[in-house]
Amino acid sequence: MAVTGRYVLLVALGVVPVVILGEAYRQAEITLVLWLLLTVAVGVVDLILAASPRRLVVERVLPHRVRLGETVASEVYLTNENGRTLRALVRDAWQPSAGAAVTRQSLVVPPSERRMLRTALTPFRRGDRRTAGLTVRSFGPLGLWARQATLSSPGRVRVLPPFTSRKHLPSRLARLRELDGATSVQIRGQGTEFDSLREYVRGDDVRSIDWRATARQGDARAGHEQKLMVRTWRPERDRRIVIVIDTGRTQAARIDDEPRIDTSIEASLLLAALATRAGDRVDLIAWDRRIRGRVTGATGGELLNRMVDTMATVDPELLETDWSSVAGQVRAVTNQRALVVLLTTIDTPASSSGLLSVLPQLTQRHTVVVAAVSDPEVLKAVSQRGDRDETYRAASAERSLLDMERVTTAIRRLGGDVVTGSPAALPPMLADRYLALKAAGKL
């Protein structure tokens, strides 16, 4: 039950009869009591005449998923099963970060008819955004008192990582095609594998003629024309890539108003999109002290689909990442040699000791790339030395860079590779490093 501003006004209007009758007949007290009783009686009548908010059929039409930053329409259809017209104020209880443009709307639904409520949602946070239900406040014909009920109608929109780094994908794919060679390369070497045998055409490198295949192919004595066969090579395919996203506490830090984990997700998506086009198999593990998300055995479009779906709901935990089990997790994914990409934080030697202790186990079997977000503010602070405070800040920034440098050196010494960059730069840098490794045949 609720009252409206109109009812408050009605109560306040009692001042007129109270003053007039109080002046004329000295009956102010009785008038007051009668007026209050009258307003309550009118309110009760209004309440009885209001359509029941419980006799509604609610249908919700919602997109399953939306990328962060995009706008979707949430539609709710309300069917009035009352015998009376429903005049209502309806609130769809979306979570604040679902970014609903309007949360409450007025609505008039005649008996046995259906009306739609449309709400534009622009979520500003990754993950599952939910609404518990609709609250309907149904006013009586006089608009004095209202009936109110909350109807259970759960809805959920999964807000996916934005994957803004996909703008880098076309240029990297072009580079990949260069590598791949629409004209398959004929030079054998590291990073290539046997593709096919074909007839020699003029212009082919004579060094790539496969004499054994030529001999098998034809017999000049049988009258066949002798054909020269050449071997063709193509870049290695079906390599394994294991991406490990650290979801520990250090990933919660914001750089350029973006949590480190979001940058990690962006980088992993670009790498996965690129690698799956290149024919490599990508697996993903989100890990802190247990597996927060895992994508294995998917390829092509499905891989990206599953990756964004898995990572959509992963938030950094306030835990120290347990690096000692990471090697085991990677082994659980693949026994083959693989490119292991660790998306984490490089901060100080002390906080990276866990990572450093597990690296030898990984580098023994796999190629390891450690990718970390660096803070451009720190780099900027180094050269700002205007006054005393800024000088001290520059010294502190130098110290941070020095710490990072020491960790980087340690990782390189243990056989790993390091990629660091600002949030905007890290995803393309990681993709470039992947392409470089692929070109060098180090996968």
Add this chain to the structure above:
Amino acid sequence: MSAPATVQESPSRAEATTPTLRATARRWRFWLILAAVAVIGLLLVTVASGTGTGSRSPYSITNAAPDGSKAVAEVLRQQGVDVVQADTLPQARAAVDAAPGATLAFADPGGYLTDEQLGDAAELADRVVLFLPGFNELRAFAPGVAAAGAPRDIDGVDAGCSLPAAERAGTIIGGGQSYRAAADGDAQLCFRSSDDAYYVVSTETPNGTTTVLGAADVLSNEGITGAGNAALALGLLGEDDTLVWYVPTADDVVADGPADVASLTPDWVTPVLLLAVFTFLAAAIWRGRRLGALVVENLPVTVRSRETMEGRARLYAKAGAHTHALDSLRIGTITRLSSVLGLPRNASVEEVASSAAAVLPGWSLGDIRAVLVDAMPSGEGDLIALSDRLLLLENAVTSAVRP
């Protein structure tokens, strides 16, 4: 990826999570019943004990407490005496006027009446019974009688006089006040307490007969059953058909200040104020009623990554660690210089300094060494100057090597 895959629910009536009025009542049934039982029980107890209504003041005929006088009045009524209660002087006058020849029972334990009002009260009736009068009442009603203090021994006093009511009563018990009459008067003195002090003094005044009753227990509900107390009370008060029982109240007090606010404002002011209160309540309900419950959302922690750096900078500044700070700056510059100059990572400071001097004709080796290693800062001014020179050196080397 964000293809508009839709959720289509089967059209059935939505389940309401807000409980209905009936469900709420059912849920709270136990407490509602308990509250009802408690209220009804309280009412029953109040009614049964009779303490809920009636005055709390002594001598009031609506007071059923031990020091009230309800019992006397009720018994008098049963005996056919019309007991009229008067709370103010006008009421008492009206009651006496309505029944001429009535007896007036008067007590003013609160001392509400002025001398003038007491004089008026004294002229009301021919027969007056005073209950434990004080000095002012005695002066107005019975000038020939004076108070004689509270006697110590008050058990079983004989009448010892010819007053019919006292003779019938025989003996009374209980405490109270005693009185004495002026020596030359013809007062009847009954129930002697000491030498010349008596519990009951009956005297003729210009207004009629005035009986002063000093035994408090004769009238009180508690003490009326003792010895001849009841007989004395009935005898004194039940002589006429009508008894006007006048115990002054606060309403008798005459206001003598300036006129109060209530008499100057119109009648409707208080109701309008009340209406404002009700309007406020309605507005509070209007604005306070929420449209559904609050929505709960778990928000992630927000950590700024620069916090460690800023914290360390403040720590340096607070501790005045200018040597330490300069070390950090120098190591950073030397590291960058060695990479700019194409030196190996493990190049020593001397190598870096001599390589820098080689590309910078304007700088002497000593200068460069001083900036990079040798100069010891003695204060924060030195720190800032050296840090500026470090930047200058770095820029000079960079522009010299990579023009």
